[in-house]
Amino acid sequence: MSAALALRVCPRAPQNPASGEKAALTPEAIGALATACLRLEVETWPKPGLVSHVDNGSHADMDAALLHRSAGGLEPFFAAIAKAAGAGADMDRLRGVGMAAEAEMLAATGGVNTHRGAIFGLGLLCAAAALRNAREPTLGATVSRRWGRAIHEGPAAPHSHGSRAARRYGASGARGEAATGFPSVYGLGAPALDEGLRLAPHDPEAARVQAIFALIAGVADTNILHRGGAEGLAFAQRRAAEFLDRGGVGAPGWRERAARVHDEFVARRLSPGGSADLLSMSLFVRAVERPARSMRSEFDHARGAQ
Template identity: 60%
Template sequence: MNARLTVVSNVPVADRPPAQSFQERVAAWAERSLILEIETWPKPGLVSHVDAGSHTDMDADTFKRSALALRPYFAALVDAGMHNASMTTLRKIGLRAEHAMLSATGGVNTHRGAIFGVGLLCAAAGLREAGLVYADEALGTVVKRRWGREILAGPRLPDSHGEMAGARYGAGGARQEAAQGFPSVYEVGLPALHDAQHIAPGEHEAARVQACFSLIAAVEDTNLLHRGGAEGLRFAQQAARDFLDRGGVGDPAWQVRAERIHRAFVGRRLSPGGAADLLAMSVFAMELERRPSHHSTAEMA
């Protein structure tokens, strides 16, 4: 029996792990995008691998447990997209993902926004892989065209911080962002990641810091509105703009300045959670948009 085994690169076929499906490859990258968001520092007020920022109920390990628990649900969302599922079906998967997150974190909401945002991009990747939209169509555009109306018409969570802040201050929040095709990802996050490659070549963490500050400066983050009101949002956006105006990560002293801003956010208990979700989505989209669908996550990492 062994004599008839086909051998490629000196590794018997029987000993090699099975090839990952498209759903599994995309889900693996979705999980990795959440981990890369956590492995970014300094991010003003946010949890990272260095500290817990403005939070007392979560740390990097909490987020990593959550990201691992969400991976199968991201795969399910890709598969749902491949079958042209309705927003109702995607919501059901998202709710199961949220229960898994809360179980993994002991009841702490680490990734509700990412389940929604990254999850929709996963579904869009599935729709595109199935040939149901143009092969070169941006994932955000796919979300807007296929599910935009359903997103706006769907049930609301009146007790969520985003919904409460949006109702009080008139901010659009994650729902509006998704229905419009994630303009903050495609017009702010992705360009910042690309530009940072020229400002600080090879410095991947620095590129993510640049994107994070760019998103804080541009987005009406309902998490900031919830924690600090309109004044807190203005402070956060101005601090981020000042950082960028002074060269961002292109300034030799960028880490010192970014950490100083981080400490100022912590002192005010500000946490731009919306920007963190958009950063993870930007990292996710950067890989899925620039590579053919048949590439593995090992090639994308």
């Protein structure tokens, strides 16, 4: 993102010249950026099993229009989470805003779970973005240090798909990822975005495809475990790793190969919703932490796609 566009997409609060600290983004800018990241995730194809602007993947109850409606409705809640964090909110207070966001999502979609995992993970990163300063290395480190313990020990829904899969297969899921500072974002998704941009410098969608494959290959996604069990997860991880081993988006014919993997996931009804959430979060941390290197045309596109 150019400096001018960075200011347009994420207008910053005035810098404190005395302390020289990194200036925090305004809550409104944080909310707009989080929603832009959700929209960019939708506008990515091929993404194995997932909903995109091209097709509905393994989902009978969702399409791109529904995901965009949900993403738009969440923007003020992401801003509210950032505002609450900036005012010193603890995890109980953040959870309250997150639950209100879930209620808005269900109202906007007629009861479909379009973004529950994303509200949680991206919401916590929005909270961290409001507190950004020179002392914390990453947004993930802020989440882990300030709220990690409360996330770990906080209330969990015992009968959710995620917690059932977590119990049965020993996966730590969305909560574990957040409590430990988003290792999949910093270790898989964000570096794969960088690698994808290097492999295909003029195709930002290709960078997002590289990132979703890297995430699927490495994440124990409770959505896949819920629908396909351990066998489904092993299949998904193997196929994604094979795509990357053959050169990912740097190899000729990558789009057709990725589309074939997508078809295989759909045939098995597999959907890596957790990896989709982590792609949005990877876009978000890169845009906040390295704004000069983020992708200008991407965010322009996301704001137009509604």
